[in-house]
């Protein structure tokens with residue numbers, strides 16, 4: 001197994017709009033991040049990933065880019081960016097940017113040109129097709145509801161958009177598009193950034209015959225129609241050869257539809273594509289066939305099995321990434337823990353899971369203090385385009401909207417986009433004025449200042465656990481072995497290499513549980529780290545566990 005810095009890194013994901021507002025206009029910004037650099041460094045993380053900071057009309061909060069080489073006006077200036085990069089490097093940290101290459105904004109000059117006429121040189125930067133008799137060219141559904149085709153009256157043709165109609169898909173078949181992409185990547189790499197998170201990357205290559213699909217389930221359509229198109233590996237390999245091979249940088253591919261088998265193709269060392277990809281198996285758990293707003297029950301054994309399958313997939317080929325939440329999903333403690341009575345214990349348990357698996361670790365802002373989902377009373381308080389469009393569609397279909405709002409409370413991407421909770425002052429210390437999205441009212445109890453004052457806080461546990469991972473490379477590179485696969489409450493596994501063996505025991509339940517150990521009780525188990533501050537070594541062949549107790553033992 002090759003050892004490299006990015007395998008050992010813990011990445012801290014920042015959603016700049018909601019992190020810290022330095023100029024008090026209600027929107028987080030780059031200078032806000034600069035102000036918090038000491039805080040970020042204090043976590044012990046290695047890399048900062050910024051969600052998109054480029055010029056954008058913000059139909060999808062920066063994931064609709066109108067200028068790839070300019071900074072979003074609300075976030076600051078290029079001088080602010082240069083200063084941020086410099087400060088990050090001076091603090092021994094690295095910075096990666098989020099690159100959205102599947103689509104642009106409709107306000108990007110390429111699209112403005114393309115729309116002008118059928119023979120405009122930029123027309124072929126996007127996918128245009130004729131419809132039939134008032135029907136779009138095919139029956140594909142968009143991620144954000146409705147058809148993937150939007151009609152353009154002046155040319156009597158439709159353009160493709162897998163996401164919102166303000167996010168037209170780029171035509172990667174066109175070599176000029178790929179050349180532009182290589183150039184803009186070089187622009188940022190030459191500034192000295194340390195890599196990219198590449199948005200929706202499995203979707204960039206399409207079957208350009210655009211056949212109708214007979215599949216009914218949206219998640220199946222992603223897996224079988226949208227993701228991993230015919231030329232996707234060729235395009236990514238080309239990025240590697242033309243651009244990335246000249247720099248020592250890290251790449252992580254994002255996007256749904258990547259199976260464990262396909263992950264090996266994207267991340268295999270000899271394939272020269274990406275360093276790692278995110279897998280969504282555990283985050284799509286609980287989604288029915290129609291996606292996020294179609295909620296179905298799930299069990300801990302299914303959850304554990306996903307981790308086991310993915311660890312195995314990348315054990316000898318490629319490299320995993322480990323994350324439990326991001327800006328597109330609910331808060332990890334609300335989703336996988338208990339955000340009520342056991343919020344702190346379960347947030348720490350999840351920290352232990354996150355930081356004791358094999359792969360590059362990604363930690364999302366606010367999770368380190370145990371921030372939770374929010375439940376706004378009115379749909380008008382939600383801003384996310386996916387939430388708003390899903391609500392509109394439910395209204396059109398005559399659904400029970402009170403019931404739907406409850407699903408929004410659990411599923412909305414805005415759960416993870418409420419302002420970072422710094423302290424107890426008005427607007428949670430995020431801004432002096434009302435923020436672009438309301439704060440979670442629980443900021444009075446859940447905030448950084450509170451955590452700093454308590455040595456046993458969630459935040460301080462994260463710091464300890466990150467340090468612990470750094471000191472025990474077995475957790476980064478060692479093998480993974482899942483035990484008690486069918487136990488409905490306990491997630492238990494071993495991590496080991498030639499020199500060390502550790503046992504991780506996580507009680508994912510509100511109940512006390514006991515566990516008969518697979519090991520000989522005559523040798524003492526040394527507890528190395530615990531969310532219940534267990535200090536004693538354990539000499540028996542059983543363990544008694546408190547609700548949401550999480551321990552790592554040396555064996």
Ligand code: ISL
Nearest residue numbers: 060063100143163199200255256292328
């Ligand atoms: O969040 C999802 C569904 O609810 C995912 O399927 C998500 O849409 C998908 O992983 C792609 O996400 C990325 O690209 C989107 C953007 O809206 C997301 O914020 C981004 O993470 C389009 O650029």
Ligand code: CA
Nearest residue numbers: 023025027029
């Ligand atoms: Ca601001």
